[in-house]
Amino acid sequence: MPIGDGLAEGPFDAAALEPLGLGATEHVAEWVEILPTGTETLGEVGFATHLVRRIPAARGERSDPYRWTSPHAILSTPPLRVQFLRLSDGWDCLAEGKLADGSRGCIVARRGGLTLVGFPFLAMLVRHHWMPPVDDGYYSVEGPCFNVAADLWLADLVASSAAAAGMRVVRASPWPAGMGSALTVRFDHDRAISEASLQDMLGLLDAHGAKASWGFLARLSDPATIAAVARRGHEIVLHSEAGTRSALRQELDHFASLGHDIRGVTAHGGIGSAGHLGQRLYEWASAEGLEHADILSRDAHLPHPALAATADGITELPVYLPPFHRSLDVGTKPEAHALPVLLDDIPRRLERGGLVTIMNHPDIHREELRTLLGSLDLPRVWRASHLDAVRRVRAATERSVLGDGQRA
Numbered sequence: 001m002p003i004g005d006g007l008a009e010g011p012f013d014a015a016a017l018e019p020l021g022l023g024a025t026e027h028v029a030e031w032v033e034i035l036p037t038g039t040e041t042l043g044e045v046g047f048a049t050h051l052v053r054r055i056p057a058a059r060g061e062r063s064d065p066y067r068w069t070s071p072h073a074i075l076s077t078p079p080l081r082v083q084f085l086r087l088s089d090g091w092d093c094l095a096e097g098k099l100a101d102g103s104r105g106c107i108v109a110r111r112g113g114l115t116l117v118g119f120p121f122l123a124m125l126v127r128h129h130w131m132p133p134v135d136d137g138y139y140s141v142e143g144p145c146f147n148v149a150a151d152l153w154l155a156d157l158v159a160s161s162a163a164a165a166g167m168r169v170v171r172a173s174p175w176p177a178g179m180g181s182a183l184t185v186r187f188d189h190d191r192a193i194s195e196a197s198l199q200d201m202l203g204l205l206d207a208h209g210a211k212a213s214w215g216f217l218a219r220l221s222d223p224a225t226i227a228a229v230a231r232r233g234h235e236i237v238l239h240s241e242a243g244t245r246s247a248l249r250q251e252l253d254h255f256a257s258l259g260h261d262i263r264g265v266t267a268h269g270g271i272g273s274a275g276h277l278g279q280r281l282y283e284w285a286s287a288e289g290l291e292h293a294d295i296l297s298r299d300a301h302l303p304h305p306a307l308a309a310t311a312d313g314i315t316e317l318p319v320y321l322p323p324f325h326r327s328l329d330v331g332t333k334p335e336a337h338a339l340p341v342l343l344d345d346i347p348r349r350l351e352r353g354g355l356v357t358i359m360n361h362p363d364i365h366r367e368e369l370r371t372l373l374g375s376l377d378l379p380r381v382w383r384a385s386h387l388d389a390v391r392r393v394r395a396a397t398e399r400s401v402l403g404d405g406q407r408a
């Protein structure tokens with residue numbers, strides 16, 4: 001098939017490359033290091049593999065992470081096919097790729113309005129937005145996979161490719177006028193807190209005009225505490241331990257019986273829970289009509305629909321996923337916190353214009369949360385719950401699909 005203007009992703013047939021004056025050498029690799037011309041390396045990227053871990057039923061029980069293997073070919077980690085493009089006159093190389101064996105060649109090239117990418121950059125991006133349907137709790141991504149630097153560079157590449165092809169790209173901010181980014185405080189209420197602690201936390205949020213998405217376990221759902229949180233305008237989220245859809249339904253029913261219409265779910269990872277079950281959780285949440293759930297290990301910058309890989313391909317589910325949370329809590333000990341990292345990282349993330357989530361368990365590292373919120377420059381940051389942020393992004397996406405994105 002002939003290739004027109006715009007951005008096209010390989011691997012390409014020799015027959016398609018030849019009329020363009022290009023050739024290619026084929027490689028299959030675990031990862032490729034992306035070296036854009038004239039700038040720093042974007043690091044090594046590849047298709048992620050996933051680790052899972054059965055959550056222990058009791059303290060002291062040993063359970064080691066292991067690699068998840070897919071029951072279906074479509075969900076398996078695909079081989080990474082890399083083409084080094086041989087250029088002729090008129091082509092510019094925008095990035096080189098380097099493989100584990102030291103070989104190196106052009107992987108992104110442009111001539112006029114046509115930009116070619118000789119490796120599955122967009123496929124890697126899509127896969128990085130997906131969590132597999134695991135049976136044991138999701139643990140982590142393994143190996144060099146998609147990273148923030150590659151993500152930002154790819155966004156610029158798409159924009160510059162569109163400009164080179166004479167296409168106009170409209171980028172609309174989803175946030176209210178005057179707001180450059182958004183911030184949510186996510187609480188995982190895993191242990192009870194005293195009335196004084198609760199009032200202290202509510203006061204801290206009010207002092208910064210911050211909104212929390214406050215996740216409660218069904219088995220630890222003191223009605224007075226939850227009512228006090230909801231009255232101050234925070235979102236009540238289900239912090240789920242469910243390992244089946246009916247168990248999730250029961251947890252939701254419990255909160256409904258307390259008078260709370262739950263719109264979002266996060267997965268508890270502690271003893272006795274099922275952990276995060278990836279796509280399975282998203283399918284149940286979507287079937288229950290929830291509007292948001294959580295994603296682990298992936299920073300997608302803005303909330304996006306959950307992806308489900310099925311025999312028919314990849315589909316979008318109705319439930320949205322805010323980008324992953326930055327946790328203050330590394331452990332429960334007083335010194336086990338990430339304040340120095342977050343003091344550096346949160347302002348940088350806010351600067352990029354997306355939705356940033358600070359996560360904390362409300363019984364620990366409270367002074368660190370106070371310091372962190374106090375350090376941020378918030379006048380142009382929209383402080384909102386996950387539900388508010390997700391609804392804004394969904395509305396902005398629907399507007400731009402309808403074609404009047406210019407209005408925003």
Ligand SMILES: [Zn+2]
Pocket residue numbers: 188189190239267268269270
């Ligand atoms: Zn938890």
